[in-house]
Amino acid sequence: MTSAQKKRVTARRELSGGVAPSGLAALVPLLVPGGLLVLGLVLPSFMFQGDQTASRIGLGPAFWPGTMLAALSVLSAVWIGYEIWALRRAGRRSLMTAPREDGPYDMGKALIGLCGIIGYGWLLPILGFAIATSLFIALWCWFGGLRKPLVVLPVTLIGTIALLWLFMGLALMPLPRGSGVFDGFSIWLLRITGIY
Amino acid sequence: MAALELLGGGFLAAFEFWAFMTILTGLLVGVVAGALPGISFVNAMAMALPFTYVMQPTQSMLFLGGIYVGGVFGGSISAIMINVPGTPASLPATWDGYPMTKRGEVKRALAIAVTASATGGLVSALMLAFLSAPFASFALKFSQPEFFAATLLGLVSVIAIAKDQPIITLVSLVLGIAIGTVGVDPLYGQARFSFGVPEMESGIRFVVVMIGLFAIGEVVDLLATNRDLRPKKTDGKPVGATFRDFLNVKGAILRGTGIGCLIGMIPGAGATPGAVIAYGIEKQVSKRGDEFGTGVEEGLAAPEAAKNATTGAAMIPLLTLGIPGSAATAIMLAAMMLHGVNPGPLLFIMDPTMVYTIFAAMILANVMMIGAGIGVAQMFSTLMRTPPAILAAFIIVLSVVGAYGVRNNIFDVYVCLAFGVVGWGMKRVGFPSAPLVLGVILGPLAERYFLTSMANSKQDWTVFFTRPISATILALSLMFVLWSLAPGIKSLFARARRASRP
Numbered sequence: 056m057t058s059a060q061k062k063r064v065t066a067r068r069e070l071s072g073g074v075a076p077s078g079l080a081a082l083v084p085l086l087v088p089g090g091l092l093v094l095g096l097v098l099p100s101f102m103f104q105g106d107q108t109a110s111r112i113g114l115g116p117a118f119w120p121g122t123m124l125a126a127l128s129v130l131s132a133v134w135i136g137y138e139i140w141a142l143r144r145a146g147r148r149s150l151m152t153a154p155r156e157d158g159p160y161d162m163g164k165a166l167i168g169l170c171g172i173i174g175y176g177w178l179l180p181i182l183g184f185a186i187a188t189s190l191f192i193a194l195w196c197w198f199g200g201l202r203k204p205l206v207v208l209p210v211t212l213i214g215t216i217a218l219l220w221l222f223m224g225l226a227l228m229p230l231p232r233g234s235g236v237f238d239g240f241s242i243w244l245l246r247i248t249g250i251y
Numbered sequence: 252m253a254a255l256e257l258l259g260g261g262f263l264a265a266f267e268f269w270a271f272m273t274i275l276t277g278l279l280v281g282v283v284a285g286a287l288p289g290i291s292f293v294n295a296m297a298m299a300l301p302f303t304y305v306m307q308p309t310q311s312m313l314f315l316g317g318i319y320v321g322g323v324f325g326g327s328i329s330a331i332m333i334n335v336p337g338t339p340a341s342l343p344a345t346w347d348g349y350p351m352t353k354r355g356e357v358k359r360a361l362a363i364a365v366t367a368s369a370t371g372g373l374v375s376a377l378m379l380a381f382l383s384a385p386f387a388s389f390a391l392k393f394s395q396p397e398f399f400a401a402t403l404l405g406l407v408s409v410i411a412i413a414k415d416q417p418i419i420t421l422v423s424l425v426l427g428i429a430i431g432t433v434g435v436d437p438l439y440g441q442a443r444f445s446f447g448v449p450e451m452e453s454g455i456r457f458v459v460v461m462i463g464l465f466a467i468g469e470v471v472d473l474l475a476t477n478r479d480l481r482p483k484k485t486d487g488k489p490v491g492a493t494f495r496d497f498l499n500v501k502g503a504i505l506r507g508t509g510i511g512c513l514i515g516m517i518p519g520a521g522a523t524p525g526a527v528i529a530y531g532i533e534k535q536v537s538k539r540g541d542e543f544g545t546g547v548e549e550g551l552a553a554p555e556a557a558k559n560a561t562t563g564a565a566m567i568p569l570l571t572l573g574i575p576g577s578a579a580t581a582i583m584l585a586a587m588m589l590h591g592v593n594p595g596p597l598l599f600i601m602d603p604t605m606v607y608t609i610f611a612a613m614i615l616a617n618v619m620m621i622g623a624g625i626g627v628a629q630m631f632s633t634l635m636r637t638p639p640a641i642l643a644a645f646i647i648v649l650s651v652v653g654a655y656g657v658r659n660n661i662f663d664v665y666v667c668l669a670f671g672v673v674g675w676g677m678k679r680v681g682f683p684s685a686p687l688v689l690g691v692i693l694g695p696l697a698e699r700y701f702l703t704s705m706a707n708s709k710q711d712w713t714v715f716f717t718r719p720i721s722a723t724i725l726a727l728s729l730m731f732v733l734w735s736l737a738p739g740i741k742s743l744f745a746r747a748r749r750a751s752r753p
Contacts, residue, residue, distance in 0.1 A: 083680050091422060098429075102443050109441065113706055116439040119698040120432035123425055130422045137418065150419045151681040158476055165475035169672060172467055172647055176668045179651070180661050192644045199474060199640025210641055214648075222652055226298065229659050230652065 084141075084149040088134040095128030164198075171195060183233025183241040184223075189215040216248055224250040257603050258380055261611030264604065265313070273310050274616050275623070277317020282620075282627045284318070285325020285337045287649060291458070292322020292338065294656070296582045300589075308590035309605045313612045315586055316566075319579050320616040323522055323559050324368040324624055328631050331360045331551075333646055335466040339457060339692045340522035340561075342685060343530040343554035345465065350546030353478070357632055359496065363548055364555045365624035366497055371508040371556030372617035375563030378512055379570075380610040386516050386567050393517055395707060396715050399700035400724035401517050405524030406693050407728045408531035409686045410735045417736060420686050427690020428697070430455055437699040438706065450662040457691045459654045459667045464684045466650040467671025470643045472678070478639065500552035503533050507553035511560025516567045521577045522558040523692055529557030535734055563613055570594050570606060 099121055103109065109117035134150060141149055175191040182190070193211045201207055222228040223245065232241035245251040264270060277299075284295035296318050303311035326338030331348035344364060351360035378386070393401075409424050410417055433444045434454025445451040472478070507529040514525035533553035534540045543550040566583075568574040573595040575581035587594055592602070599606055634642065654667035677684050708714035716722045 087680060087682060088422070091426065098444070101446065104442065104445050104447055107441065110439045112439070113710055114702060116436035116441040116443060119436075119702065120429060120443055123429040123432065123694075127422065127425045127429060130418060130425060134418050134422060150416050153679060153681045158478075160472075161475045165471050165675070168471045168474045169467075169675060172471070172671065173668055175647065176651060176664050179655075179664060184652075188648055192641075192648065195644035195647070196638075196640045199638070199643060200477075201638055201640045214645065218648060218652070222656070226656075228652070228656055230655065231661060 084138045084151055085135060087151065088131040088138065092128055092131035092135065095124045095126075095131060098124055167198070168195075171198065180231045181234055181237065183237045184230040185215055185219060185241055185244050186233065186237060188218065219245070219248060219250060224248075254381060254607075257607040258611060260604060261607030261609070262615070264309070264608040265611040265615050270310060270313055270608075270612070271615075273306075273313045274317045274612050275619060277314040277319075278321040278616055278619055278623045279627070281318035281321025281323075282325040282328070282623055285322035285341075286328040286627065286631060287337060287653065292318055292325060293578045293582070295322060296579055300582060300586060303586050304589065308587065308592050309608050311586045311590060312583065312605075312609050315583050316609060316612050317616050319583070320372055320559070320562050320613065320620060321623060322579075323562055324365060324372075324555075324620060325627070327364045327368070327555060327558075328361065328624075328628055331364060332357055332631060333466070333642075334469045335646065335650065336461060338522075339461065339688075340526045340554075340558040342461070342523070342688060342692075343526050344551060346530065346544050346685065347547050347550030350544070351548075351551070354546055356546070358628075360546075360551060361628040361632065362625065363496060363500060363552055365621055365628065367500065367504045367507065367552040367555035368559040368624070369617050369621045370504050371511050371558070371560035372562050372620065373614060374508045375512050375515065375560040376610065376613035376617055377563075379563040379566050379613060380607070383567050383571050386564070389516070391568075391572060392720055394718075395700050395704040396718050396721040397724065398517070399697060399704055400715065400721045400728070401514070402524065402693050402697040402700055404724055404728045404731065405527050406689065406697060407732050408524075408528045409689050410531075410732055416683075420683055423683050423686040424690045427460075427687035427692075428694030429690075430460065430687070431457070431691045431694030432698065436702075437695070438702045448662075450660065453658070454695075455666060455691070456657045456663065457688070458657050459663045460670050460691045461688050462650045462654050463667040463670030464674035464677070464688060466646055467668070468675035468678045468684075470646050471675050473639055473643050496548060500548050503537065503549035503553040504556040506533060506536065507556030508560045510553075511557035512564045514557070515561030515564025521565070522561040523689075525561045526554035526558040527689060530554040531731065531735070559617070566609075566613065570598065570609070571596060 099117075102117055102120060109115045137150060171191070171194065175187060178187045178190070181187075189211045192214055193207055196207045196210065219230075223230055232238045232245075242251065265274065280295055280299065281292045285292045296315055299314065299318060303314060306314065323338065323340060326336055326341035327344040327348065328337065330336040330341040330344035332352055334345050334349040334352075336342045336345055348360045348364060351357065406424065406428075410420060431454075434452055435442050442452040510529040510532060511522075511525045514528060515522070530543075530550060530553060533549055534543045537543070537547070537549045539547050539549065565577055565580050569580045569584060571594075573584070573593065575584045584594065592598065592605070651664055651667065654663045655661065657663050674684050676682075677687075704714055705712075714721075715725060
């Protein structure tokens with residue numbers, strides 16, 4: 056490694072809080088604007104569905120989104136230019152700086168949490184609001200470190216019933232009841248709680 | 252003098268038991284509805300509309316006015332406490348309010364927010380009572396080009412919130428505006444970027460994007476860092492705000508109030524541009540401008556004052572001209588018309604008692620909001636003492652219900668979750684999400700005003716520059732951009748000068 060290269064690596068390490076980004080992480084400052092540039096260039100061809108074309112009266116419906124996507128491409132290109140310049144020079148900081156956490160950040164826990172939230176959204180129309188919500192609250196509490204059944208159980212049950220009352224009872228929101236047997240269960244639950 | 256007498260009469264009417272209880276109930280409903288992400292105060296006003304059938308016309312306006320005043324503030328409670336804005340106008344409260352919560356100063360942040368909001372609202376209500384006529388004639392001069400210029404001012408003010416990265420902020424803003432173009436366009440009726448999904452033709456609602464970007468990422472971070480959001484004493488300082496805190500932010504409150512009053516009376520502008528512009532200007536004016544975004548009191552107070560200052564101002568075109576400037580005032584117009592009351596100049600002659608009772612109620616509602624806001628905030632801050640796992644689970648459930656409730660559609664939940672994942676990723680790599688949200692909120696408005704201005708002027712671009720008010724606002728936008736970028740440009744020149752030295 057030449058002295059200039061060493062200087063660059065040291066500077067980047069200092070800027071990233073002592074840990075030099077490696078592999079894909081080091082490429083993120085280029086991948087994000089690169090992806091946005093591609094989006095800005097490709098999306099105009101997908102603006103209208105099928106064989107539809109933009110109205111030719113006045114500026115037309117394609118003008119505003121087209122202009123915004125063009126602006127997105129130009130700005131992304133400028134951003135890429137800056138990142139390449141920053142990569143080549145020691146002491147230059149990338150435009151994107153990841154937040155500094157006060158304590159350790161458990162990435163595994165974060166990813167499982169994200170999957171849990173997506174799973175909740177996916178199960179909502181299948182299991183219905185009552186079952187999906189009570190399952191989600193119980194599992195999230197357990198995963199979040201709350202393991203006492205005497206706390207988790209009442210929080211889950213009272214919380215779900217309170218939410219049902221607030222949204223389906225008072226605000227008259229038609230929250231999902233689930234499909235098949237779960238729909239029947241939801242109707243039974245709503246009758247028992249006096250909402251239906 | 253006559254105005255003072257009429258206002259005195261209005262106060263007497265507003266202090267009658269049932270009138271007073273109506274304002275208080277409306278205020279509490281508004282604060283709670285505003286604080287729940289997705290259940291905005293506008294929804295609460297729409298839900299309350301049928302209840303106003305059984306009320307007297309004045310009483311119905313007091314009720315809806317109470318919800319309006321309380322709701323505009325309520326959105327900041329969730330913004331400050333859990334980093335999820337309850338209403339779009341509360342977005343700036345997340346930038347400096349939530350960092351205060353992270354430092355354990357949640358009660359202080361809420362006290363500053365409610366005081367700033369009440370002051371802004373009070374000044375605005377007084378302006379409504381005494382200066383309606385001249386401001387109404389000024390508001391009447393606004394047309395589509397002026398609306399576009401005002402929206403553009405709101406959009407460019409986002410550059411001021413960028414620390415030292417205007418390019419990345421602009422990319423985020425433009426991306427947000429592009430997301431806002433999904434769905435049927437406002438002038439030609441053609442669907443764009445629907446990709447064959449029928450739900451996409453109705454567009455992507457900004458509330459859904461906002462909930463996804465802010466709530467989900469925050470909850471996941473709460474889980475991954477085991478962060479403690481409970482109020483705590485720091486360095487012997489009291490948990491709540493002190494009188495000195497309010498004195499320190501008085502300038503920010505006054506500036507925010509002035510901006511809010513000006514922006515609020517422009518029909519269609521609303522509280523969001525008012526709050527964002529106030530934040531941007533305060534960042535430039537404040538001695539601690541460089542620290543904005545880390546929990547600076549002025550950064551919280553200015554937009555809070557501005558957004559509530561738009562409430563009274565937005566009533567001016569409604570009551571004097573019969574023009575509703577926002578969704579909330581449109582519901583109030585509907586309530587008036589349901590009771591056979593036609594707002595406009597004649598109303599001041601035909602039923603001045605009603606008009607001045609509304610004025611008095613707006614003043615009263617803002618004073619009462621300090622108590623109601625602190626009470627509700629106290630209730631919500633007690634919730635902060637619950638274990639983070641329980642708090643996080645309920646935030647997610649409320650967010651999902653909030654997204655679903657926008658159109659009672661599961662598709663919006665999927666969109667919200669997708670933006671949640673994107674928002675979490677953006678946060679991890681340091682890509683700003685606030686400009687994107689602002690783009691989704693203001694982008695469709697800007698597009699509508701731009702296209703209609705062009706259509707009305709037979710595609711003549713000069714329409715934006717030949718109309719005095721529009722040209723002035725555009726010049727202000729340009730000055731604002733230059734003002735915001737000046738420190739960065741200066742340091743760039745200084746660096747170049749240093750580099751050129753031998």
